[in-house]
Amino acid sequence: MSPVAGASKAAQGGPHYTKKDFESDQDVRWCPGCGDYAILAAVQKTMPDLGIPRENIVFISGIGCSSRFPYYMNTYGFHTIHGRAPAIATGLKLARPELKVFVVTGDGDGLSIGGNHLLHVLRRNVDVTILLFNNRIYGLTKGQYSPTSEQGKVTKSTPLGSAERPVSPCSFALAVGASFVARVVDRNIAHMEEVLRRAARHRGAAFVEILQNCNVYNDLAWNVLYDRESKVLAELRLEHGQRLVFGPVDDRRGLVLDGVKPRVVRVKDVPESALWVHDERDRATGLVLAQLWAPDYPIPLGVMASDETVPVYEDTLLAQERKAIADRGPGDIAALLRSGETWTIK
């Protein structure tokens, strides 16, 4: 194990930060009204709670609106190239496993050009926290459909509607073996902060899909979760160990599992014991949850799966290095050069 440096020190009264300590001196350049502002504020507000010295935190991003994020955090940061942030973060963690590394990406950056890297950082279970801002559109290139855009979406590049089926980021993450998967929405700040704290404390690859509003190119894409009336039946809040129930107070709905098939029921119609109890440690049922979507089902928000038993990639790799050194001592180039077949010329 290589826990984040300074974390324990912090717990014993180390650095005491406020949100302000994590605000950089750069002017934030997102469009007025962008959902990214709320996410930035939530992340900055969450940071002090982690108890990690600011200098041990690194934000790495790719390309896109979301990827400007590192410039606004007063930590170490690296704004890299399109789609590659997970690979850059992997290299950084191999070099410096003791650092706390965040990857900030978007639906285009993470699931289109960088889909391959996202797959592998999750399956390897590198100890990084990945925040994927999903606004279902390409914003920085001014409004083309993205891999999460709905079928039929009319955009600049699909004037007659997109022919593609959207990918579900959380289903993807769970299917490739992610050890922590959660979904939040940009307009529920308290819930977002709570999940971000949990994700940041997870050891291993933690994946958080943040449903985010692009008010310029795809306004109210998540309106079903914003609108007071519609969200009552659309939002399913996940709580570990609790029954999966949602809907109006006077007419609660619940989920039951018929084998592997989820079904929506009226709570009053079934015995309480029939309702599905959420177990974060079970990644298989997490994957079932991740595939639920409105209008047939409610949209799950919160932690779908959290499994701390999955080995962390760099732990395994560095244990090999330590063992090799413990068994045979550190490398000696002079000895290596003379190993094997040699001959002497006088």
Place this chain on the structure above:
Amino acid sequence: MSETMASAPVVAKPRRTLTRAVIRFAGDSGDGMQVTGEQFTTEAAWAGNDIATLPNFPAEIRAPAGTLFGVSSFQLQFGSQRVYTPGDQLDALVAMNPAALKVHLGDLKPGGILVVNAAAFEERNLARAGYERSPLEDPGLAEKYRLHQVDITGLTKKALADLPLNAKEKDRCRNFFALGLVSWIYTRPLEPTLDAIRKRFAKNPQFVEANIRVLKAGHAFGETAEMFGEHYGIEPAEMAPGVYRSMTGNRALAWGVLAAAQRTQLPVVFGAYPITPASDVLHELALHKRFGIRSFQAEDEIAAMASIIGAAFGGAIGVTASSGPGIALKGEAIGLAVMAELPVVIFDVQRGGPSTGLPTKTEQADLMQAMYGRNSEAPVVVLAPASPGDCFFVAYEAIRLAVKYMVPVIVLSDGYLANGSEPWLIPDPAALPDIPVTFRTEAAGFFPYLRDPATLARPWVRPGTPGLEHRIGGIEKEDVTGNISYEPENHDYMVRMRAEKVRRVAQEIPPTTINGPHAGDVLVVGWGGTYGAITAAAEEAQLGGKAVASIHLRHLNPLPPDLGQILRQYRRVLVPEINSGQLVRILRAEYLVDAVGFHRVRGMPLQTQEIHEAITQLLEARP
């Protein structure tokens, strides 16, 4: 010494002394020709010869038996004088089947030794090789060459008759019969091969016994069979005293990284994706975790490059290895390393192209890609080793320059250097130049792009250093502060700074070594794996009384500061390359010199003789 190995005392056959010999073992992919060649190389090295080797094998893992495209070969030149190349024409050819004969006979000198496994010249193999009737029946073959038809298959079987191995296992020993025979022909010692057999089959005494028996049987056959009238000796070469080992280019690249890791005491993140002919660098470095090598097999070439940029950002040394197609994929990320000014080293083990091209064959056609193969103005340092052993020093130097100047460095090796080997005088690692590394820790006056006045390097800061939290990225930076800047004059200035920083590396380049007269008629300029052929050709011209010299460039970007002056001391400049003329273009553009190229792009090394002819033609083209 070979006499002691023979199983029965016989009347010694006459032995003639040669100064050098070029031999080639050729057979099916499954005939063990690479092992045979490597083993003969070790024997010649033991005998004190200078050596250069050329393994040549198909890209297919198991090509269909007996086919022309399935032929695998191993060539070497060994001698009592300096050996620069694996040789042009062959003094001896061992052909284990008709396909090998068909593919390689054209390279055998008239009068050369031709050993064939006669048993393999049966109907099916002949048909696969496209022979209507056996070429061994053609009386012209024995007239033109010293043909030795040996039933290698049958003699191997006979030698192993009483051993409890199955027919297939017995047959697989036959390459060692050929090795034993050739070892007798050239009186090379069997001891290193006997040692190798004992080590290789340590867990299976039956195989040790079988292979040793067959090896000795081949040797004894040469000694006793009447078809061999004489054999040859080659005296030890005059080589610098010291302890030697055999070294291939890929292993040397890897070990150069290890030497730098030990010197700097920094972790090395080696991120790579498997690609021929560079994968052996990954395999080798994966073995050496004790040196702090964190080898990472990435999901693709781009991720490999990205991972080492992340590592360099974290204060480790980032190294990757690939070949042309992979370097093309890495291009955008290399540009990020240029922009972020991070120290990374990229090994490009060049192969035939474009596209998939000739994966197992050599080429020098990635020079322009290394120099200019990225979007916009993205200069990097470019180095090229001249021989397999030189790869060690160039890898080490690449890391030294990368961390000193905070700049990406590309090393252009090639398939010939990667798999070829040479006897290598083991260096004293303590004598390698120091690699000082300073991480900035002082917060006062810190700016991410405040440059060192001598090297123009920006400070290297490890995340985790309090007070130095900062952000970098691929967007243009403001000078000094590193903040995002779209200001036109700032961009112009930063473009110039990045170029100037690479130019400053010229102060590291020692005076160019001139092989031959310091002024004259023709200067031959080369780079990379053609060193041996060019040097040998220039020396041949000098022996012919010509005012010809050669130089070999290890630094391709920046070029040596004395190069312009040197080029002007010769009437003509000749640039042989295994491409369509890349360095020659750079030299013409850079120095306004009327250099001419010599290009052959066959996937094979250039030959000494053809370069010598090009020199001669240029000399005769006197206006």
